[in-house]
Amino acid sequence: MFNNNAPELEFVAAANEFCLLIEQIDEYSQAHWLDLMAPALLRLEAAITRVRVGLGQPVPSLSLADLDTRFELFAHLKNILGERDCYWSEGDLLVSDGHMTGSLAEDFAEIYTELVRGMMIYEPEGSYRAMAMRLWVNGYRRHWGQHLLDARKQLVDLRRSGRSKH
DSSP: OOOTTHHHHHHHHHHHHHHHHHHTGGGSOHHHHHHHHHHHHHHHHHHHTTOOOOOOSOOOOOOHHHHHHHHHHHHHHHHHHGGGSEEOOHHHHHHOSSOOOEEHHHHHHHHHHHHHHHHHHOOTTSTTHHHHHHHHHHHIIIIIHHHHHHHHHHHHHHHHHTTTOO
């Protein structure tokens, strides 16, 4: 029998995996963590693109506490990633001013923050389940999906250049 919730459950599992990797970054070597993050991002992207949501109530916006927490996470990730954090974004290549503005730490912090917002209200059978799903899908389409693509591209570039190891 077909399970209509299968894409949703696959996404929640992928989101949990990604969030756990972010939360446990201190338990891995930098290179090993990046090696784990690459397939986790692929699973997250594959899962979110299969989720379908309908219209519904508006989703609450971020609070200042969320912004502070996101910045603290960004700073922690940036410190751990070190020289592997910065990369040339598409905008940098157009501006040609010699400054790299792409940041894996920013990409990961933005994705994590959006996923956790949904996790805070998601329950498989709960009344806010649909709202959490809309938050994730709409957030992916409008914001964190670009961070996911940028991070995936940068991880591939790091691997190609050999900078993901050491």
